Amino acid sequence: MNIKLSTTNQHIQNSIQITGSKSESNRLLLLQALYPNISIENLSNSDDSRVMQQALKVFEEPSSTLGVGLADIHHAGTAMRFLTAYFSIQKEREVVLTGSKRMKERPIKILVEALRQLGADISYELNEGFPPLRIRGKQLTASRVSLSADVSSQYISALLLIAPKLQNGLKLELEGKITSVPYIKMTLALLSTLEIETSFDGNIIKVLPKETVADTQLVVESDWSSASYFYSIAALSELGSEITLSSYKQDSLQGDSVLAEIYTQFGVVTTYEGTSIVLKKVKDHEDTTINCELANAPDIAQTIAVTCLGLGMGCDLYGLHTLPIKETDRLAALQTELQKLGAEVEITDKSLHLKPCETIIEHIAIDTYQDHRMAMAFAPLALRVTIAINEAEVVSKSYPDYWKDLERLGVRIVEI
Known part of the structure; x- marks a missing residue:
């Protein structure tokens, strides 16, 4: 199943329930x-x-x-x-x-x-x-x-x-x-x-x-890796946007909970309310390039790189030596798909380097390489440009309800 994503809604205000990690x-x-x-x-x-x-x-x-x-x-x-x-x-x-x-x-x-x-x-x-x-x-x-x-x-x-x-x-x-x-x-x-x-x-x-x-x-606590895509959406949304996710805890065992700290660099703050987290876009980003060591949280590398592209930022991501042996070679796949969108990207066997890019090429179809995280990481770009995702059903590997939840946030999804 190939889909096209677009939206006219950059002001997000909604709640999402994410299943267990x-x-x-x-x-x-x-x-x-x-x-x-x-x-x-x-x-x-x-x-x-x-x-x-x-x-x-x-x-x-x-x-x-x-x-x-x-x-x-x-x-x-x-x-x-x-x-x-x-x-x-x-x-x-x-x-x-x-x-x-x-x-x-x-x-x-x-x-x-x-x-x-x-x-x-x-x-x-x-x-x-x-x-x-x-x-x-x-x-x-x-x-x-x-x-x-x-x-x-x-x-x-x-x-x-x-x-x-x-x-x-x-x-x-x-x-x-x-x-x-x-x-x-x-x-x-x-x-x-x-x-x-x-x-x-x-x-x-x-x-x-x-x-x-x-x-x-x-x-089981809800999945922080799945939360990463909503952090990306929050970062790409208008100031004042809010997304509430449940069920999470402040003393999480999951390494990807470092998202809450990393995404402050994109102007997104996280508050804990009971068993929920509230993501709020409170300011525009200040840096042109961010630097992240992700050896303890490599699964969020794709999300961060795409967020940076959407905001016209660059990034230097390190500690990614396990990505080539994932569902696909995620470093090579990321480089290929980011370049299709107009980005300048260099990779080593354990790092990725994206230069700031002012213009994103529209109507590009992202190949997912049978990798669920490729599909989910690139989808938030729909807040900036119309984009297509090939083999979109691959998200069922970790997050079967992903496309339904994006529609709840105002993303228009059409099968093509």
Whole structure:
């Protein structure tokens, strides 16, 4: 589905309800599989969380191959990493874990090698270092593992989530500079909520074993990554515009909550009212170029770059070394699509540099590369120019109601 977006309304005044964080939801779904007496409210309605739920039930389904489960997680990278660890400890169970064509191009060797250090039985079905994987579950008795600290935090969280079910717990040594620390801390905080003992001292993380947990009801905070697009809309709107989003908390576990601080540079202030946040455009931006280190929040890089383009600003974004192995190579894709709109952009393997651009070329069709964040990040430009989004249905990966919510804010959407 290709769509065209436009609006004559730059003064925004509305409220949006955003479902639970995909990051929190998928962590809690795995913990619920390990400890079934956990109950979860406000789960994400994203495709990623849906396929995570389905894959966790793989052994309940009739298998096409005798004695071997088949779990297909499509484009869901988080599910691939978390389930690789989860299936490794399912004793006397065998599963083939696969995904989309793009998923089969996304590296997983670092996690597989770490799990093998713990004694896991994992083999590659096609290409060394990439899904699909054949995983033969067993009891893992080793308790020490080390891996590079600058890899995707999902590898680290995958190990931490299964750690309390390992016979001797886990001592994880991270080598080098740690990136995406907020996501690691989110995982540890959720374990602590279940009274699982953890420590994070320097580059050493420890998780003690815990066979059972008390009955627990957990509420997932709404997704800050999804909130980023409304920050962009607020920044591109007229002075005085207000968007209320729920449900959020000031002491969020999500790394992308740094949005509230970053977007003050665009004249958007955030106030917390109960379980909601109110985004208000209070002034025009003062800087011509902003500088952001996003190693702890790389998922908002696309949103920030597009916001800057819409405001005629430049940006220097750093800490983006994980973007090339996402749903697409996000750095290359961003450069291509921004250039189509008239921008001058340079990229390295871990940074993006956008020069201020006074004029945006109208009626450009943005290619999404099967990446939900490409579609959602570019959509706010509709407040400045008429723009088209190709394969717009890709947003269902993390935010199925996105286009409906944009229409609520006055964006006109027409299928083309």
